[in-house]
Amino acid sequence: MLDAGNALFKTTFSGGDPQEKARAQLLLEEMDALGTTAMAVGARDLTLGADFLRAFQKKGKMKLLSANLVDGAGKRLFDASTVVSVGGVKFGIVGVSPAGPVPRQDGLTGQPPLPAVLAEARRLREKDKVDVVVVLAALPALEASTLSLQSGKTLDLILQSHDGRVSTLAQRDDYALFMTAGDRGRQLARAQLTVQGPRGPFVDLSQQERAQQSLKIVEDNLAQARRSLAAARDASVQATWKETIAGLEQRKKELGPLSVPGGAKAGERAIRFSYVPLGSDIPDDPDIKTRVERIEPPGSASH
Structure with missing residues (x-):
């Protein structure tokens, strides 16, 4: 179980409320x-x-x-990474914070994320011989996406939080x-995850499954639209249904290649990603x- 950060406070500044x-x-204790x-x-x-977090780190098992x-x-305040084995697979977990000075925290600074993450990921691969590198990116989505674009084949999975995006x-x-x-x-x-064979990019099985589900919905809607067209007598209604059918046929064409059964081939890594x-x-x-x-308390503005 992992967390990409931004879990503890509702804003980046304290309002002085002791309940903060x-x-x-409570969140730290229960996550632990x-x-x-x-x-x-x-x-x-x-x-x-940072002292608030470091005080927890001294007694908690969860790594920050x-x-x-x-x-x-220029001294690092937290561990850069941790290594954990699950199901015979060795994972290297790297954390990264936003770049730049931390507001209202004198002297606290986030160095450029990309070189810091790559250096740690390479160390994990060379020294600890990890099978999978996961980055917990507490970064704006655009910056986290840049990690993927500029990291070559060093990183496998990037889990991001920051913007409150859907x-x-x-x-x-x-x-x-x-x-x-x-x-x-x-x-x-x-x-x-299925991790087998040599290193390589993870095949997203859930993308294929979503395409198959969407294709089934489109085909059902297409059959209904064709029945409605056959029953229509008014020319304008017929024209509307023809336009609808054309759009559905185009969508079916787009989904076709994505929904072809196959999954991961022998020796490929695969991932099935979903939300609970x-x-x-x-x-x-x-x-x-x-x-x-x-x-x-129930009924309070914060509840």
Whole structure:
């Protein structure tokens, strides 16, 4: 379990409310209790300063990572990465923070992300012999996307958070697959990986499955539109249905190549990426709910 950062505070500046700290502490404690392996240090995690996070790091198991966040003397404040083995696969996890001075944090600066991430990823591959490099990118989407475009074959997966953008499906700009984290704790992003054979880009199986589902919907709509055209007697209504049919046929043509069954070939790596909504069908944990409501009572503006 991983987190791409920006999880602890609602803004990058403190309003002086003591509940801000209590809320952040609760989040850190529960993420740790859930077994989260690592979290990148994002802009909205530094609201109370780096010392607040480092105090947690001394007692918590969850790693707080940033390959590029340094103090006034140029010293790195957090580990750049961690290595974990899951299912016989060795993962190198790299964290990265936004570039530039951290607001209201004297001397705290994010160095340029790309060289910091690449240097750490290469070290992980050469020294630790990791099978997969995952970047937890607490960066604006455009900057995180740049990592994919300029990293060659060094990075495999990039999980991004920062902008509060709507969650999207996995996308590939070059070699690495780029994914956004779950939105405001209301859903989880899940990546199921098959890692076998030599290194290579991950084949996105979910893209094929989505295309097959979309094609089925288009074909159903196309059949209905053709029945409606056959039943129409008014010329203007017929013209509307013909236009609709033409659009659906074009969409079917576009989806055809994407939906061809095949999946990953022997020796290829594959990923199936999806989101798990955390809706009312998933019951609350009574203890956590009680702790939350002490900080954000039901009916309050923040609840």
